[in-house]
Amino acid sequence: MYINNLDYNEMEKLVVDSGFPRFRADQLFRWIHGKMVSDFKEMKNLPKTFIEYMNDNHRFDKPGIHKRLDSSQDNTKKYLIELEDGNIIESVYLNYDFGESVCISSQVGCNMGCLFCASTKDGRIRNLRASEMLEQIYIIQKDIMTKINSVVIMGSGEPFDNLDNVKRFIEIVTDEKGMNISKRKITLSTCGIIPGIYEALDEGMQFNLAVSLHSAVQKKRDEIIPASKNYPLKDLIKACDYYTEKTGRRVTYEYIIIKGFNDGKEDLKELVKLLKNSNCHVNLIPLNPIEEFHGEAPTHRETVLINKYLNSNGINATIRRELGRDINAACGQLRRNYINNRE
Ligand code: SF4
Structure with missing residues (x-):
């Protein structure tokens, strides 16, 4: 223990x-x-x-910094963190206008198989303990000597596939005797594990919900997010609307734009149709290509046009400010490169 x-x-x-x-x-x-x-x-x-x-x-769970990469374009810092058993995970420090944020991993690897994601290429190796999630923040806060005030669980792993540990983590990190991070500043990002969303809400967990949507067309979504086959879009939206009903907060849908795949007129029409009655926000993310996935990123102009189309059709959308592109800040890229080079 x-x-x-x-x-x-x-x-x-x-x-x-x-x-x-x-x-x-x-x-x-x-x-x-x-x-x-x-x-x-x-x-x-x-x-x-x-x-x-x-x-x-008694003893401490004591991960340590294996390596740190600093972006030369912005203040982003990416960490490879070594766990007690020698496994490596990655965490990112992001300096946003609204505060100091850390993106943490919740598992070593991931079982969800999203095609565009480097974290899943070797499957899930194991779940992280709450202490390993906490230590990612503590290590970074001590390293940069700046108070972290928001956390996104958006690194390697599917948080709803490790819900007990994530729940424990949230409880400790928001404790006023500890880091005292506001419950409004904790975001869980999921590829859409519907039972997990209901379970977390019914247990009274408080968090911001971000859902990796990436297509409003079931067949296409299944293609890039294999876990989606078990969780149909209409049920997912229902679960997300339940989240809004229960918490009064809107859901963020992440939409990675993959040129020629999910950026056509029909794709966008379907997206508007799917979300038009939901209290939500769409985060548009131009694809950050990885070696193992041969998708193409849209141009900036194309991204701007998609954003315009969605907003003029009643969908609240913005383009995500890209941080740390020069240091492989996309999910799992740095760890994957590290493991590939080690082998
Ligand atoms: S995007 Fe998230 S859920 Fe999908 S494989 Fe990567 S870490 Fe897992």
Whole structure:
């Protein structure tokens, strides 16, 4: 059991069961998740007996930076992070106008098989623990020495395929005694795992929902997102509308534009038809090509025209500002390149 994987109540129980006063749990939690300290001996205001006991009986989940790449175009920094078992994941620091954000991974690899994504090429290797998700943020915050105030779970992995750990992660990262990140600043990105969306909502989880749509035509969507075959578009939209009903928040649909595949007149008409009654926002993303997928990116002009078409047809759409293109900031590219070069 890793001490930094415990939520507040579990930590309190552990401390009390070990014969120490309850308030020590409060201090311990603040050291670990507020000050991001991962060594008992550095926790200065705790008594020696307590530190020694903890040190002898518990340990930290301690990933570390394997490599960092800095974009020369903007402030984006991409991290390869090494886990205890030697697996490598990637996380990205993004400096947006609205704040400091980290995009984290939720699994090593991914089972969803999206054709345009480098993270899935070797399938899912394993789920990440909550502590491994938290540490991605702590490592980056300590490295750049700037307070992170928003998190997107949009790196490698499908968060709804690892829901228990993601739920635990959200609970800890939003705890006011820890990082205290606002529940409005946590975004989960899914390829559309419908049962996961309902489960999370019915359990009262709070998050912003981003859905990788990429086509409003079922057959085409199935082609690029194989998991979509189990989750028809009409049911997915229903689940997303349920999200809006339950939370009062709008859904973001991610739409990667692949030239000649999902950018035709009919494709856009279908997109308008599918979303016209939903409270949503469409994020247009020109394809960031990877070696294993031979799709072509649209030109900037083509992207602008698509954006215009959607907005003039009542769909709230914007073009995503591209950050870190020079450092393989698209999902899984850096890790994939690293693994390919290692083999
Ligand atoms: S896009 Fe997301 S869900 Fe699809 S394979 Fe990549 S990591 Fe998995």
